[in-house]
Amino acid sequence: MNNILTMESVHTYINQFHILEGIDLSVERNTAAVILGRNGAGKTTTLETIMGLRPASKGTIIFDGTDITKMADYQIPKLGIGFVPENRDIFTALTVEENLKLACRDMSTFNNNVENVFRLFPDLKKYYKKGAGVLSGGQSQMLSIARALINENKLILIDEPSKGLAPLIIQEIVQTIKEIKKSCSIILVEQNFEMASAIGDYYYIMENGKVVLRCDKNQLENDDEIKTKYLGIS
Amino acid sequence: MIVQLILFSISLAMVYFVLSAGFSLIFGLMDVLNYAHASFVMWGAYFTYFAYQRTGSFILGLLIGIAVGVAVGTAIEVFLIRNIRGDQTNQLLLTFGLIYIMNELVKIFFGTSTIFPNRPALFQKSIPMGDLVFPVYRLILIIMGVVVYILLMLLINKTRLGMTIRAGTENPKMVRACGINIRNIFTMSFGIGIFLAALGGGLACFFLGLYPDLANDQLFNILVIVIIGGVGSIQGTFVASILIGLTQYFVGYYFPVLSMAASMILMVIILIIKPTGLFKAGASNE
Numbered sequence: 001m002n003n004i005l006t007m008e009s010v011h012t013y014i015n016q017f018h019i020l021e022g023i024d025l026s027v028e029r030n031t032a033a034v035i036l037g038r039n040g041a042g043k044t045t046t047l048e049t050i051m052g053l054r055p056a057s058k059g060t061i062i063f064d065g066t067d068i069t070k071m072a073d074y075q076i077p078k079l080g081i082g083f084v085p086e087n088r089d090i091f092t093a094l095t096v097e098e099n100l101k102l103a104c105r106d107m108s109t110f111n112n113n114v115e116n117v118f119r120l121f122p123d124l125k126k127y128y129k130k131g132a133g134v135l136s137g138g139q140s141q142m143l144s145i146a147r148a149l150i151n152e153n154k155l156i157l158i159d160e161p162s163k164g165l166a167p168l169i170i171q172e173i174v175q176t177i178k179e180i181k182k183s184c185s186i187i188l189v190e191q192n193f194e195m196a197s198a199i200g201d202y203y204y205i206m207e208n209g210k211v212v213l214r215c216d217k218n219q220l221e222n223d224d225e226i227k228t229k230y231l232g233i234s
Numbered sequence: 235m236i237v238q239l240i241l242f243s244i245s246l247a248m249v250y251f252v253l254s255a256g257f258s259l260i261f262g263l264m265d266v267l268n269y270a271h272a273s274f275v276m277w278g279a280y281f282t283y284f285a286y287q288r289t290g291s292f293i294l295g296l297l298i299g300i301a302v303g304v305a306v307g308t309a310i311e312v313f314l315i316r317n318i319r320g321d322q323t324n325q326l327l328l329t330f331g332l333i334y335i336m337n338e339l340v341k342i343f344f345g346t347s348t349i350f351p352n353r354p355a356l357f358q359k360s361i362p363m364g365d366l367v368f369p370v371y372r373l374i375l376i377i378m379g380v381v382v383y384i385l386l387m388l389l390i391n392k393t394r395l396g397m398t399i400r401a402g403t404e405n406p407k408m409v410r411a412c413g414i415n416i417r418n419i420f421t422m423s424f425g426i427g428i429f430l431a432a433l434g435g436g437l438a439c440f441f442l443g444l445y446p447d448l449a450n451d452q453l454f455n456i457l458v459i460v461i462i463g464g465v466g467s468i469q470g471t472f473v474a475s476i477l478i479g480l481t482q483y484f485v486g487y488y489f490p491v492l493s494m495a496a497s498m499i500l501m502v503i504i505l506i507i508k509p510t511g512l513f514k515a516g517a518s519n520e
Contacts, residue, residue, distance in 0.1 A: 051411055052410075053407055053410065053411060072415075073411070074410045074413055074414055074415045074416065075412045075413075076413075077411060077412060077413035078413045083413070084413045085408065089405050089408040091400070091401040091404050091405060091408070092404065093400045093401070093403065093404050094397060094401055095401055098397050098401075101394075101397065102394075102397055102398060102401055102409075102412055102414075103412045103413075105413050147412070199505075
């Protein structure tokens with residue numbers, strides 16, 4: 001089986017609101033799928049549904065051969081899924097070290113993986129013993145990604161990593177995600193077209209809680225209709 | 235005289251701290267205002283004293299008092315509170331309802347009369363301090379408060395459970411996304427909170443007395459302390475307990491009529507100066 005993740009006709013509600021209206025999506029092993037779409041299309045809810053944080057009411061989600069649709073949220077990461085949320089959600093009451101240790105599911109791998117994290121994000125080594133509350137926006141994003149890298153995950157879900165960051169920092173994050181891509185699969189939700197285009201192998205475009213188009217990089221970059229109709233880029 | 239008054243105030247403060255710390259911990263992590271917390275203090279006091287009377291061993295009585303409190307508290311968390319997390323109206327109704335049930339059960343089990351408990355021999359001794367004497371029992375209460383504070387700070391700052399509690403206080407959803415069963419952490423924290431209530435009630439039963447309104451009186455003190463300290467902050471609870479202990483004792487000594495009002499006046503003054511209380515909730519690295 002070549003897909004690491006498959007979603008079939010997945011529906012999700014938030015309170016009484018029907019947010020995902022039958023998502024079909026698959027992610028091949030060792031590739032980066034990018035989800036694009038306007039605000040409110042259901043991109044973040046798609047990631048949270050995969051993580052079990054917003055359970056699907058209908059449909060199936062298969063991860064690496066296991067049906068995770070009804071699995072408890074805290075069990076899902078243990079299968080090898082890392083999550084980098086939209087607002088970073090680092091724990092500011094904890095130090096950088098504690099943020100990484102809390103996320104680490106197998107402490108016997110911690111020392112090895114933390115060295116890898118320091119190689120990718122040298123700043124985190126500098127602030128390792130400091131409270132995470134003192135980190136800048138870019139450093140917080142690095143810590144949020146590092147939390148997903150502290151485990152040997154098979155799939156990492158990354159939600160709008162460029163949000164609120166300076167262009168120079170975004171370039172740094174793009175390079176890091178490209179590096180991560182070598183060892184695991186990625187689902188990236190992104191509104192920044194350049195970042196999406198630099199990282200993705202293929203693209204899902206969402207509108208009103210549904211996937212309306214799957215296309216490859218060539219189509220995305222060269223088809224003006226896709227850009228104007230779905231992404232509002234002229 | 236002043237030294238003795240201060241020492242007496244500190245012993246009262248340490249009792250208040252142990253009674254209030256669990257309330258603060260439970261609110262800080264779980265966002266649950268457990269108004270029945272003081273009823274667990276009362277259960278701790280009554281069950282400890284009656285088990286002590288039956289067995290003749292105060293330590294065994296205290297263990298039984300704590301075990302009853304923690305068992306009932308954990309069951310309430312698992313079967314009732316867990317279902318209404320995030321719903322503060324229902325939490326208010328539930329925990330107020332529990333106050334009535336728990337307080338009535340105490341009356342059914344132990345009667346409605348005020349009980350004047352007999353202290354174990356050790357608790358009747360005193361330590362000479364120059365011209366004055368200081369009761370061993372009050373010293374034990376001070377030691378209990380200090381030890382509980384140190385252990386709580388170590389638990390919160392130096393253990394993985396504490397790390398998870400701090401993270402869970404800030405963002406429970408992200409803790410779940412890290413693969414941690416936050417429900418178990420909530421249950422454990424609730425159990426620790428109730429453990430403290432029952433420990434405080436049990437060890438301080440000779441000090442607090444055993445009477446049907448015990449829970450209501452202590453709920454007032456707990457709420458004032460936790461609000462002054464900053465809801466959810468253990469350091470804040472500790473500092474606020476000392477402030478209230480000193481205030482109640484000194485005002486009670488010099489102006490007995492104002493004893494209870496003094497706590498409220500202090501709370502109002504502190505809230506005017508710092509509306510969120512003295513310390514930030516959940517913060518433990520400052």
